[in-house]
Amino acid sequence: MTDTPDHLELTALLSGQFDALADLVSGIGEDQWRTISPLPGWTVFDVLAHVVGTESMLLGERPPARDPQEPEVDVETFPHVRNEIGKFNEVWVQRLRSRAGAELLDHYRDVTRRRVEALAAMDDQAWLAPSPSPVGEVPYARFMRVRLFDCWMHELDIADALGKQVDEGGPRGELAFAEFARSLPRVVAKRGKAPAGSLITFELTGPLARTLHIEIGDRARYVDTPAGDATATVALDSGLLVRLGGGRVEPETVLDRIVFRGDADLGRQVVRNLAFTI
Known part of the structure; x- marks a missing residue:
């Protein structure tokens, strides 16, 4: 980028x-x-x-x-x-x-x-x-x-x-x-304490739908094609991810809007520690 x-x-x-x-x-x-x-x-x-x-x-x-x-x-x-x-x-x-x-x-x-x-x-x-x-x-x-x-x-x-709706997608x-996404690998590794060797996948729906794979090695980084299955998959709306990263919502109040697969405990640990913006 x-x-x-x-x-x-x-x-x-x-x-x-x-x-x-x-x-x-x-x-x-x-x-x-x-x-x-x-x-x-x-x-x-x-x-x-x-x-x-x-x-x-x-x-x-x-x-x-x-x-x-x-x-x-x-x-x-x-x-x-x-x-x-x-x-x-x-x-x-x-x-x-x-x-x-x-x-x-x-x-x-x-x-x-x-x-x-x-x-x-x-x-x-x-x-x-x-x-x-x-x-x-x-x-x-x-x-x-x-x-x-x-x-x-x-x-x-x-x-x-x-209480208004706005278009969160588009250019x-x-x-x-x-x-926002530039910081996500570091946040997942440092704040979320995803262990070395793990793969965290975010499956995003909504206006900014996409799949993000974050591999935790010597440093956390995005990978386009993971070598194996995700350690933890976190599926949620793109707007919710941004609001979690921005510290706008309390994680405990929105866990029921998120689907966790694989190591669900690790997935919840990551979600509880996503807030990083100033």
Whole structure:
């Protein structure tokens, strides 16, 4: 999988993802904006405010000044803030939270419009230049694929909070899932503690249906054609896998939606330890 996706294609996908988020919240009432999301401590409003914050930062902008009428909050005391990225995210959310939902949406549309224009104007040198990102220093192109994944996940977060259905497949879903899937072998081996010599197979149904074989050796890796039968097979919907990996659902509450074959105990151990996204 290349770390340098096509500039025009990824810019178009990000633009479509930004539009999808805006469409999802367009016209909702203020009470719906304040609906609790699957992310700890955040409402639907906060999720979109987080996207505004990250895209504003990428435009070189700083968080709004704190309203002097609002109490000063130490975001590091929040249990869901566990690192510097979490602290950065929370500052933006806190500074935007006093606005009305419709005002935030207008701000979001302005910020994302300018981001798409900035992305489209980048030359190849800037597109390929090393850049700090949540996954380390990578080409800027790879960072933008991480951004697509993050915003796609937040589309699912908002849809789940509002009880809406969205298309989780298509080109945006495919590229976002490809970014998600990069980490899955390491997670299965390190967090799920699948033993050396085992083969873990995920049989995915739903909008991103596919079969993933992960072989645990000196390092965990995908294999196209396994040498033998799977040690454990985990069959579930693709959307459920993504939500487990994103820590959006408690594994114990969804085990009855998963079919385990082979070593079922190992399969359940892996599923209970899939959460890895920031």
